[in-house]
Amino acid sequence: MDAQRAEMRALEAEIAALQQACSELPAPWEGTARDRKSFQETYQSDTKKCESSKDLKSQLGHLKSELSFLSTLTGFNIRNYAKQTEDLTTTEMTEKGIKKVLQRHRLSGNCHMVTFQLEFQILEIQTKENLSSVITELNIIMEPTEYLELSEFVSRAEEKRDLFMFFRSLHFFVEWYKCRKRTFKHFKEKYPDTVHLSEGSCSSCMEIRSARRPGFELVIVWRIQIDEEGKVSPKLDLLTKVPQRALELDKNRVLETAPQSFRTLLEVLGIEAALESLIKLHCAEND
Numbered sequence: 001m002d003a004q005r006a007e008m009r010a011l012e013a014e015i016a017a018l019q020q021a022c023s024e025l026p027a028p029w030e031g032t033a034r035d036r037k038s039f040q041e042t043y044q045s046d047t048k049k050c051e052s053s054k055d056l057k058s059q060l061g062h063l064k065s066e067l068s069f070l071s072t073l074t075g076f077n078i079r080n081y082a083k084q085t086e087d088l089t090t091t092e093m094t095e096k097g098i099k100k101v102l103q104r105h106r107l108s109g110n111c112h113m114v115t116f117q118l119e120f121q122i123l124e125i126q127t128k129e130n131l132s133s134v135i136t137e138l139n140i141i142m143e144p145t146e147y148l149e150l151s152e153f154v155s156r157a158e159e160k161r162d163l164f165m166f167f168r169s170l171h172f173f174v175e176w177y178k179c180r181k182r183t184f185k186h187f188k189e190k191y192p193d194t195v196h197l198s199e200g201s202c203s204s205c206m207e208i209r210s211a212r213r214p215g216f217e218l219v220i221v222w223r224i225q226i227d228e229e230g231k232v233s234p235k236l237d238l239l240t241k242v243p244q245r246a247l248e249l250d251k252n253r254v255l256e257t258a259p260q261s262f263r264t265l266l267e268v269l270g271i272e273a274a275l276e277s278l279i280k281l282h283c284a285e286n287d
Contacts, residue, residue, distance in 0.1 A: 074171055078109040099126040112174045117141040120163060135161040153226040165230035172232035176224045183272055191279055208282050217241040218282060236271065238262035
């Protein structure tokens, strides 16, 4: 893109210079036939340059439109990009019709609130029959580092040199992160006296407690897991904080089996409905 912009600016400067030269030419009746021919050739060249410049502007506009669409669709915004190419073809390879090129890429950008920097190398080998390419090196830097779930995932992506898995998994991680934040915010606003977010709006835990029952608390822990293959999924657990006396009186082991019962509730109702039922149950017991 930078190279295209530079070329467009160079074309515009050249057109301006040609126009200036045309304006300084003598009038047709003051010059010879050769002068008139030179003027016509210059004018035609000027016109072609203008058309070329308009085509380049149109192409740049189309590329910007496509880039904007992809950013909106995926959430990724690429801010800086650089590429270097090194020809590794030897004389022996050339004689055999083989071309070997190493590409070094560097880019930085963000996917919503997560900022990243990538450096990777692609080795391309072209023969008379086919063209193959492989990522030989991948380095990833993530900011901020507060998203602990991403740390192990980044290490796996670098080890596998899987660029596609990185972008795909990061996209779905961000989507689940926003879902968790939106869901917790909803219940905090709906039940302000019962629901508490100790870590703020970006909390991964939601506490359910009441002033009528001090010492009794339910904690929802919502993690975002990324498996070995890069699949992203939510994992919710229920923790109970109750006084020792309450545990002694729980002859039916309701508190002990509460985490498993909550997981069953999640499978049947889904995340939001299961949390709603749990909060309502807690509020009803306090009435």
